[in-house]
Each structure stands twice: as C-alpha cells, then as structure tokens.
Amino acid sequence: MTGDHLPIEASGLTKRYGDVTAVRDLTFTVRPGAVTGFLGPNGAGKTTTLRMLTGLVTPTSGTATIGGQPYGRLAQPSRTVGAVFDGNAFHPGHTARDHLGLYAAMAGCPDSRVAELLDLLGLAHAADRRTRGFSTGMRQRLSLATALLGDPRVLLLDEPSNGLDPEGMSWLRGLLRRLADEGRTVLVSSHVLHEVQQVVDDVVVIRRGELVAAGPWSRLTGPPTVLVTSPDADPLASALTAAAGSVEAAGPGRLRVRGLDAPRVADLAADHRLRIHELVTETTSLEQLFLDLTTDPAEAR
Template sequence: MTGDRLTIEVSRLTKRYGDVTAVRDLSFTVEPGVVTGFLGPNGAGKTTTMRMMTGLVSPTSGTATIGGQRYDRLASPSRTVGAVFDTNAFHPGHSARDHLRVYAAMGGYPDSRITELLDLLGLAEAADRRTRGFSTGMRQRLNLATALLGDPRVLLLDEPGNGLDPEGLSWLRGLLRRLADQGRTVLISSHVLSEIQQLVDDVVVIRHGELVATGPWSRLAGPPAVLITSPDADVLAVALATSPASGGTASSVEAVGPGRLRVRGLDAPSIADLAAAHRLRVHELVTENPSLEQLFLHLTTGKAATR
C-alpha cells in the first residue's frame, strides 16, 4: 500500500459455476480520488466481481487486489474496505444502534463512532427503532453506516441508491463526492444511469462477464453534437460535410428526420456562421450533450437511446 490512497486492481479475473461463466478474463483498475461507476446489464457479473474483491466469492482464476493486497491478506479489512451488497443483512429485532454496536464491537470501534455515523447518515431519530420497520431507503443508510464504521479508504457499493427518494439521492451524491475528494477509492454499481451520470468520473462497463470499456465516461461518450432544424437541411448537410472546419468528413453529419440534422465536429456558433455564409435558413440549433444512458446502450446493445 502507498499512503492512504489505495488502488483496486482486477487482473484476468474469471469465475465459473459449472458450465456457466459469470466473469471471464476481466481486467480493470479503480483509482483513488474519483468515483467509478461499475455498469452492465442484469446478469453481467457486477455483483460477482465485487464479491470476489472482498473474498465472499473465490475466483476460478485471476486476482483482485486492494492496495496491492488480496482482501484476505489485509491487516485490518474493515479499516481498509467498506462494502454494501445486501439491504437485508439486519436482525429484525435489533435497532439501528444495536446493529452498529455489534459490528463496532467486532472491529474494535468506540460508541462515539456509532453516534457520529447515525448523525452523518440521517438515522439519529430512528436509531432506537427496530430494523424490521425500516424502509428500503433507511436500510440503505444503515448499510452505508455499517460500511463506514472503520473509516475505510475504499468503498464498494452495490446499488446504494436503491429505495432512496430524490432528496436521499441528492444526499448520497454529496456524501460520496466528499469521500472521493478526500482521496478514497469509490466503486459504485447502479442501474439508475441518470443518477450515476451526476456522480461518477470514470466508468467500467461489462457485458456477459467481459470488459466492454473503461475510462472517464465523458471521454468514452465523445464530444457534444448539435441538432439542427432547417428547411434547407439537404443543402446544409452537403455544406457542412464538405466544410474544411469539419474535416470534410460526411460521417460528421447525420440526417435524423425531415429537416433535421445531427452534426459532430462543429459547435453551434460555427454551424450558424457557415449557414449564414451559404444563405441557408436555420430555425433551431440545440447542443446535445452525450448522456451516460446513450453510452451504456451503445456499449452493451449497439443501440442508441431514443429521445
């Protein structure tokens, strides 16, 4: 390990269950100081991979290390890694405070840490209620409090926003961003791509247990496009495709409907100037920023998201 900044390294990780290969030769890196989204369709192997990182599932081959060490070799696992995989890992007769006391005793953490986390996670008023009456969102908060008991440098979170209302999701985004800004390594899986887009810096995308793409999602998604509405769309398309400013490549101009074009490689002011120079009418110019949903669908199905 180097200081408090711990990198997750997955190298050629494979998991087979009989004839079924859940994860196949998977390699990627999760860096500290950023929030990384772990994305893939249902059954892609995300949860299996995260469980292999923490030793809950034994890999068939390959390795997953945290700060250069396998999880079972870490000197103090709960001070290094906090994981949230299951929203139902509570005794129904225990209160939130009771639950945290059990795990605090196991890790050697003081009661003051429990009080601190109940306040931080918005559970102070429900601290002495039995968990059988907790909503899914409250269970998510208690799970996260449990994961944070040891003030870990690495967080592995499987669908942590499930059951949270809009206010709760906004709170979760702010909390995870602050933790990443402190130099922690945060890996989060989720199917709520609109929320993930507002939070993550990097993405790891898998399909059928295999890596599809990894890196900053904004770079993977590419630059913004511009949607044009014009009664002179056909003529404008030719002018745009042959313009030196766009590199003279017809692939940067796409017809998306009668009188409508999608252009890549030129911004809206440049398109407006070019149309004016050719005395062509333009009724609308809209900059279309790429979305994580579009990137995800393109990478996992080959289809673009419809608008």
C-alpha cells in the same frame, strides 16, 4: 490510513460455478478519487466480482487486489474497505444506534463515530428505532453507515440505490461525489443506469461475465455534437465547415455539427449574420451507451 490512495485491480479474474461461468477473464482498474460505475444487465456478474474483491468468493483463476494486496492480506481490511451488499442483515430487535455501536466496537472505532454516521447518513431521527420497522431506503442508509464506520479509503457498493426514492437518490449521488473528492476509491454497481449517470466519472461495463468497456465516461461517449436549426442552413454549413467544424445534414434546415461547441456555432452564425432558430448540445446518454455495449448483435436480430 488518511491520504492513502488505493486503486482496485482485477486481473484475469474468473469464477466458474460448475457449468456456469459467472465471470470470465476480467481485467480492469478502478482509480482513487473517482466514482466508477460497475455496470451490466442482471446476471452479468457484478455481485460475483464485488464478492471476489472482498474475499467472500474465491476466484477460480486470476487476481483481485486493493492497493496491491488481496483483501485477505490487508492489515486492517474492515478499516480499508467498506462494502455494502444487497440484503445486508440487521438484528430486527436492534436499533440503528445499537447496530452501529456493535460494529464500531468490533472494528475498534470510537463511539463518537456512531453519532457522526447517523447524522451523515440522515438517520439521526430514526437512531433509536428498531430496524425491524425500517424501510428499504433506511436499510440502505444503515448499510452504508456500517460500511463507512472504519473511515475506509475504498468503497464497494452493490446496487446501493435499490429502494431509495428520488430524494434519497440525489442524496446518495452527493455522498458518493464527496467520498470520491476526499480521494477514496468508489466502485458502485448498478443496472439502473440513469441513477448513476449523473455521478460516475468512469465506467466498467460487463456482459455475461466479460468486460465490454472500461474508462472515463467522457471518453466512451465521445465529444458532444451540436444540433442547429436555421433558415440559413446552407450558408451556415459553409461557415461552420470553413471554421473546421464537421457538418452533416440532419433534416430540412437542420445541421449536426462536430468539432465546434454551441457558443462557437452561435458566434460564427452571428459573424455571418445568419439566423439560428434552435441550438441543442447532444450527449450520448449512458443508457444508450449501455444498450449499445450490452446488446448482443446475435440476440438483437
């Protein structure tokens, strides 16, 4: 499978449970070689969608495919798709090594994969401990190790950061980046946005089962703006406007500039012998974007 680039595609995906529509007419694509954040508040329909992608839940209508095939029709599903869902169960009496050994045998993976993954997931020191004593973070690592056994090209991770401490989070971000850089398709759900903000390339945002935004994170947030504080704000505004910047007042002696980056603003000020006291590049945080996208105006009133 190495070298395969397998996109995930959802088209008109809908799931109803009686009167509850958990997911409604969801259409999106997740590209290989990137980390995509699947974001939405609690109950938005993320888990239901991920379960439909892995064939664990049958859609009421619409389709979900991986590399163009529904999960159930993949030739080697467990070696193509690795999934981690909350509450992955381990036999409490098994050690991490036993657990992985069992799954490796079922998936037809060589034994050497077990030691490799214990190392990769930072579990080598706990390899021979029974899982009953594992912390939530260790369980998450073991779930990830299980998902990676078959060296899958596609990873579907439901809230993998749950229970990880800050060091574990930073380690997870590094791992996701590496997996994506190897050309894998990585879809990771979260409602704790700042945890994924630093690693996601693209986002798919849903609210109440419906798509609200999808695309490269940088396109959704727009270009950064530059906030500049200067005792020479008026002549500086003229100089920046003449250089094709768009300038608005942002308080006494402060300007907000679009269309020019911070080094260009500083250079222009220097060229015109104008003083700068502060220069800050502002980016929209994913947190703010997420709140903007998922707050229902009717509810906010």
